[in-house]
Amino acid sequence: MKATLLLHTALRHFAQHGYEGASLQEIAQDVGIKKPSIYAHFRGKDELFLSAMTYALDTQKIHLATYFISTRHLSLEQSLKGFFEWFLEESTQNDQLKFILRISYFPPVKLEREVTDLINPFFDSLHRHLTRLLRERDRTEQLLFSDDYASAALAYLTVTEGTMTEFVYNGVEAYQRRFTAVWPIFWRGLVR
Amino acid sequence: MKATLLLHTALRHFAQHGYEGASLQEIAQDVGIKKPSIYAHFRGKDELFLSAMTYALDTQKIHLATYFISTRHLSLEQSLKGFFEWFLEESTQNDQLKFILRISYFPPVKLEREVTDLINPFFDSLHRHLTRLLRERDRTEQLLFSDDYASAALAYLTVTEGTMTEFVYNGVEAYQRRFTAVWPIFWRGLVR
């Protein structure tokens, strides 16, 4: 009970202050316990961080996948485009995604290896999932310009991340401004 | 002399470890002086950070502008596309760009306001510069699909940042993979 609360609180602090900037003192205070009590649940700061990370990746991996599954009945464009809005709505209350974005780009130096080993499978899985989605959809809808689905998926990921990180730092308006600007161009380049 | 050396060294440390993660001790050691000697040049860590930031923004603002000026004789596509390669080459030895990217997305919490006030004009200026470039080029080349040059510039910035941040974290290969994937699609969506 307190352990998962610790996980969630730590997640939020790491997302906002980074690994070095987050303090066990403040995390414990947010949870409502004293700092040393954290050690009843985790070996130390490293384990807390890596546990939070594993937890966030596992949860969000499923979470992202279910979005694309739940929009199977929509057109490909609606599904891909809608993902941006869905993600925006998610992120306003989903600290895990912010956390993942932050530590993906700027992992703590001393845990770089461990972070990479956890993150890479996550994005690889997302990439594979998208590639498969594009291939399957194109078989029925036949609207993509190129059949290099892996590249298309990677391009899509690049555009989403470019706008998402904008959201993390500059907020909703900047995010939507970017999306409005980039989507028509990207989609026009993607289809026949 | 030592002051600018401090600025450069601090820049590198902040880029690699973030504000909280960077230590004055290590910065001083890299420069070859003792930690308190920093205070002969800067009021403290905050001023060192903000000075480094101002310096980096000023330098890179000019640096980015000169690229687009120096490629005036090339086609628009060559100029825009070449920027990615240019940036890649730059970034391998240009800590200032890495620094700017990092603190743009994840500024130190306690200096968030100051960072935003410095960063926003930088990106605004870049955006305006690109918008003007697109408008001027399109007057002669007439190859863009839409005349909403501001949106086109913003979309271009989104794509560049999406790939650039990929470079910061995942290195050259990932960067080039992304660029190869996203550029044909983006360009196809941009022109008639």
Place this chain on the structure above:
DNA sequence: GTTCACCTTCCTAACGGTCGTTAGTTAACA
């Protein structure tokens, strides 16, 4: 049904270490 050992979870106190910062001093230089 009571007792006893054990484990979990929290606590207080304190550790060694590093942090950014300040005071006070010295040598070089204008």
Place this chain on the structure above:
DNA sequence: TGTTAACTAACGACCGTTAGGAAGGTGAAC
């Protein structure tokens, strides 16, 4: 003579971590 830039020493604050103990629950032994 005053200023600059470096130094040593030391400050208080906070860092992550450990030791040791109190409270509560669980479960087996009697």
